[in-house]
Structure formats: structure tokens, C-alpha cells
Amino acid sequence: MAGRPKIFDEQAVIDKATEVFWLKGYEASSADELLEAMGIGKGSFYLAFKGGKKELYERSLEQFSQKAMEKLRKDLAATGDPLELVRDFFLSIADSKKANHEKGCYMVNAINEMGAVDSRLQAKAIQLLQVLEKVFTDVIREAQKNKQLLTKEKPELIARSLITLWSGINITRRMYPDARQLKQLIALQLDVLK
């Protein structure tokens, strides 16, 4: 293993790029701005990310999803009431800072923007959001077995409606960033978990 040492950690600079992409979207994030945030020059960047901006965005989506799902699975493993944790997962959005309401969900934003820009990347973002959906499905199925959930709807359908709620809140939280109103709204829609 010879050669000049890298001055940066790939995972760390992808996190930095994610901040920019999340705030401005894919198209509106210029390469210069991304490099500035990542703290590396063009030489290093195009050596590490041969696919340029697209590869960076794709790896950003993957890393973001992976981290988020890892945390969620850990939290689920630690709690005694996974269903309640899912409820809180939604209700706690209401308490986000205004800047975070404005940013919305990174994956949902990607699905929205990529439809027009790059369908392969959209498919990737969809697939990553389906990982979350799958986690919901498992929690719901288990809760039905425990008789904790009385609804007879299929867990897959309920989970899908939670993803719809998640995506919808992503917009309404920008329209009504007030925590109280938002919590009411989410609580009403969590009625599918009964």
C-alpha cells in the first residue's frame, strides 16, 4: 500500500455533501459548493468519485438511509413497545426546528426531484424508502399478533399508509410549521394504527 495518503475520510465528506444536497436539492447544488463544504479539491474529488456529482448523490442517499435505518432498528430493538416507538417517530416530527421542517425528508425530496432528472436515481431513492416501509410492516405485523393492534387490515397496507403519511407530512410541515397544529394533524392520521 504505497502512495500519498488521503487527507479526507470518504464517509465524512459524503455527510458534508448530504447537508448541502438536503438543503438545496440535487440540481441546485453546484459542484464547487459541494467541494467547498466537503473541504477537498477537484483533483481529490474526481479521483474518489469517478462518476462525479451523480455518484456523490447516489452514495449520499445510500449512506443517509443506512445510518437512519441502523438507528431506527437499534431503537426498536431497545424498546419494549415498538408500536409506540413508531407513533412517537411520527409525533416527534412536530417538534422539529423550523429549519428542519423546511428541509423535509431527504429521501422523499429525492423521489420528488429525481423523477424529472434521473429515473435510475429515483428508483434508488424509492427502494431506500421501501426499507423504512418494510420496518413498519414488521412492527405492525408483530403488534397484530400481540393483539396490540386490533385492525384487520394487512400490515403491508397499513405500512404503506404510514409512508403516505410520512410523505404528506413532509409537505404540510412546511405549510404549518407550528408544533401544536402539526401534532394534532399527525395524531388524527395515526388513527390507522388502532
Place this chain on the structure above:
Amino acid sequence: MAGRPKIFDEQAVIDKATEVFWLKGYEASSADELLEAMGIGKGSFYLAFKGGKKELYERSLEQFSQKAMEKLRKDLAATGDPLELVRDFFLSIADSKKANHEKGCYMVNAINEMGAVDSRLQAKAIQLLQVLEKVFTDVIREAQKNKQLLTKEKPELIARSLITLWSGINITRRMYPDARQLKQLIALQLDVLK
């Protein structure tokens, strides 16, 4: 009234531009591409739209909303069962062509993209989507008076949850463009109208 006559109708070219914006989003729609679709040259364009691309987009959002709301209000005035019409309004999304699933809702897309690009335009898009929300509120309030709706929730809150559903479906319809699955999903979530 002297001078060389205009070769285009402003409303018509805005409709043409709307098609492009809807398909590709704001940032990804280049001025050249828009002019090509509108069928006019730069001279004409920058004379009629002094604010350039931004003014065009803003007027596009306004015209789109105005037309859509006009049609909806007309339909509501014509039917004997406005509540059922609202239900159908949602359920009929499921039967859209795949290309329309992919495009999503013009106004929701705008709220999503403009947050990162131009907050004034985002505020405009929010305000326009609130027009739809207001229409829902009125229908729901009326239906509660008629005892057609039994829920005791405030009409404002129910309408807001319909907007959340609308926005959410805007994403899930891209994930699952299958009409049957989508209809099931929407039907389940329309449970707030009970």
C-alpha cells in the same frame, strides 16, 4: 393601439411552459427549452415576461391553480353530493396514466423544490395549495351540518389531513403506480371522512 401584433397568446404559452415545468421541475427547465415549447423567441419572451424565468414560473403556478380551482368549484356546484365528489377526487388519482403518476402534483412539486430555490415562490405555492384546502374545509363543514359526516373533528383539521393525504399520495403513486393498490391505499386513508 398601434405596433406590430403579438404572434402568441400569453395564457396559451404559459400553459405550454407549465407542461415543461411540471415534467422537469423549475431548475431543470432551461430557458431555451421553455421557449422552444412556447414557440416564441427570446425577444418576445423577455418583452412579455420582464422577470424572466421566475416570472414565467410564478404566473404558471397561478394560472394552473386558477384553472384547477375553477373546474373543481364548477364540479362541486353541479353535483348533489359534494362530499362524494371529494372522495372521488382522491380515488380517481389511482386511475391516472403512469406518466401522470410520475409527474405528481404541480403545486406540491413546487412547494418541495422552491424551499431550496426561492422562498417567495414557495410561499406562493403554499398559498395556492391552501385554496384547495379551503374548498375541502367548506365541503366538510357543510357535510357535518347535513349529518352526512359524523366525525366531530374540526373541518379545518380534516381538510388539512386531506391535503396531507394529497401530498403523500403524490409520492406513493410514484412508488406504486398500480391502480388497484393505490385505490386500496387511498380508500383506507379516506377513513378520516366518516
Place this chain on the structure above:
DNA sequence: CCAATATTGTACTGATTAGTACATAATTAA
């Protein structure tokens, strides 16, 4: 028919875009 006026098409601008080429620098294995 001509002056005033409004619209058009084209050529141009300067800024910004993503990405490349390449000489220089820093490391390791031999």
C-alpha cells in the same frame, strides 16, 4: 403614405456549469 409604436428574431455577453489534464507532492516497498 408616413410617423409613431409595439413585437420580433438574432447575435452577443459574461457568468457559471461539470468535468479534465497534468505537474507536483507525499507516501511505501524494495
Place this chain on the structure above:
DNA sequence: TTAATTATGTACTAATCAGTACAATATTGG
């Protein structure tokens, strides 16, 4: 100590961006 290797920073390119300048054109009122 040197050759091989890998990474870095900078200067450059070619394309595209939104927007402007302006001469040519088509109309109407007088």
C-alpha cells in the same frame, strides 16, 4: 535511496446558463 504508486491543487476546456442589445419588421393613427 530510489522507483512505484497514489493523492493533491491548479489551470484549463467546452458547454450551457439566463439575460441583453438592437436592427428589422409589422402594425395603426393621422
